[in-house]
Amino acid sequence: xxxxxxxxxxxxxxxxxxxxxxxxxxxxxxxxxxxxxxxxxxxxxxxxxxxxxxxxxxxxxxxxxxxxxxxxxxxxxxxxxxxxxxxxxxxxxxxxxxxxxxxxxxxxxxxxx
Amino acid sequence: xxxxxxxxxxxxxxxxxxxxxxxxxxxxxxxxxxxxxxxxxxxxxxxxxxxxxxxxxxxxxxxxxxxxxxxxxxxxxxxxxxxxxxxxxxxxxxxxxxxxxxxxxxxxxxxxxxxxxx
Numbered sequence: 001x002x003x004x005x006x007x008x009x010x011x012x013x014x015x016x017x018x019x020x021x022x023x024x025x026x027x028x029x030x031x032x033x034x035x036x037x038x039x040x041x042x043x044x045x046x047x048x049x050x051x052x053x054x055x056x057x058x059x060x061x062x063x064x065x066x067x068x069x070x071x072x073x074x075x076x077x078x079x080x081x082x083x084x085x086x087x088x089x090x091x092x093x094x095x096x097x098x099x100x101x102x103x104x105x106x107x108x109x110x111x112x113x
Numbered sequence: 114x115x116x117x118x119x120x121x122x123x124x125x126x127x128x129x130x131x132x133x134x135x136x137x138x139x140x141x142x143x144x145x146x147x148x149x150x151x152x153x154x155x156x157x158x159x160x161x162x163x164x165x166x167x168x169x170x171x172x173x174x175x176x177x178x179x180x181x182x183x184x185x186x187x188x189x190x191x192x193x194x195x196x197x198x199x200x201x202x203x204x205x206x207x208x209x210x211x212x213x214x215x216x217x218x219x220x221x222x223x224x225x226x227x228x229x230x231x
Contacts, residue, residue: 001177040217042158049210049221050150050158061219093158097216100174102148102160 002027002096006105012113019081021108023094028074031098038098041070041079044107045090053092054079086112115139115220117211122225129201129229135194135211135222143167143189146214149196151207152224159207161185163214164194179205201229 003026013019029038037057042050052061054070057077067082081088089112094105121133135147146169149161162175164185173185184197194211206229212218 038216042218044158049224050218051221052217052219055217055219091157095158095160095217097214097218100163101176102163104158104160107157 001101002029002099002103004094004096004103004105006092006094006108008108009106010109010111012111013081013084014113015086016083017113019084019088019110021079021092021094021110023072023077023079023105025075025077025096027098029096029098030074037073037077038096039070039072039077040095040097041068042093042095043088043090044093050093081110084110084112115213117213117220117222119209119211119222119225122209122227124228124230125201126231127201127203127229130197130199131201131227133196133198133209133211133225133227135196137192137194137211137213140213142192147185147187147194148212148214148218149185149194150210150212150218150221151205152210153204153207156207161196161209198227201227203229205229 005024007022039057041054044050058070069080071078091107116138118136146165148163165172182200186195208224210224211222213220
């Protein structure tokens with residue numbers, strides 16, 4: 001199984017400042033056939049289901065604000081919120097869809113400092 | 114508008130069974146693979162399993178933690194996905210979400226709570 005490890009477990013950032021979340025996979029999730037990384041990021045607010053933010057490691061899903069950026073390749077990935085807004089308070093999860101079982105990171109809780 | 118609505122959750126005793134349903138609308142239900150993902154209270158997301166579509170023989174895959182106890186099925190004529198859960202354990206207590214696959218999981222239901230307790 002591919003193990004997904006996020007860091008940090010939580011972070012507190014001032015409004016308007018940058019938040020950076022890291023995700024590391026135990027194996028590469030890069031498809032050599034299409035040169036795409038099978039890595040997604042989800043946002044989950046309290047009492048709500050997860051919402052897709054980023055797929056193929058760096059493609060922003062429809063309607064997602066451009067302050068959210070995904071980057072990385074192979075085994076190391078980053079989700080960056082360029083200017084944190086109050087509505088971004090949530091838990092963020094990475095997930096690999098390269099192989100089964102599909103696995104999630106443990107989550108990173110983002111709060112306002 | 115794509116919608117996924119889970120139902121069937123509730124309180125069940127350890128060793129018991131429960132069947133969850135997920136009704137899909139707003140898309141051609143028979144096309145995508147479908148998943149179940151769960152979340153124990155205050156914990157992270159755990160993938161439960163998925164079912165492929167008819168062209169791929171409705172084959173299924175499961176997490177090790179549920180394999181042999183849970184069964185995923187679908188009835189495309191009813192736009193419905195199911196999760197049959199047998200031999201339930203207290204550690205199966207969670208909110209269960211169904212989700213649509215587009216390689217990644219692009220739509221999720223609101224979830225249904227399953228509580229396994231005596």
